[in-house]
Amino acid sequence: MVKKMVISQLQSVGEGALSKVAQSSATKTALQGALQLKDKGEKIFHVLESVEHRLSAIENRLDKLEQTKKPAPRRAAAKTTTAAKPAARKKTA
Numbered sequence: 001m002v003k004k005m006v007i008s009q010l011q012s013v014g015e016g017a018l019s020k021v022a023q024s025s026a027t028k029t030a031l032q033g034a035l036q037l038k039d040k041g042e043k044i045f046h047v048l049e050s051v052e053h054r055l056s057a058i059e060n061r062l063d064k065l066e067q068t069k070k071p072a073p074r075r076a077a078a079k080t081t082t083a084a085k086p087a088a089r090k091k092t093a
Helices: 004-021 025-068
Strands: none
Touching: 004 025
16 A cells, blocks of 8 residues: 555656646747757658669669670871872962
8 A cells, every 4th residue: 555655746746847847938938949850850861761762773774884885995196197299289370
């Protein structure tokens, strides 16, 4: 019986403390701040998910491009020779 009374007293004291904390303006401000932080975190998470999805799509497109367009083998540079210039024509007057 004594245990029940002690538990009952602790319960009522705890409820009183919780009601005082809940009525405090500091608690309300902290709760609002926590909820705003949660909302911002969710938005950032969704943005990161969309960026990850877009990045994955870009990587897939790049892989396909790399598979289809293999670089052509390089040719050796053609040797250029200077051809002899033809003799200048003389003007006849």
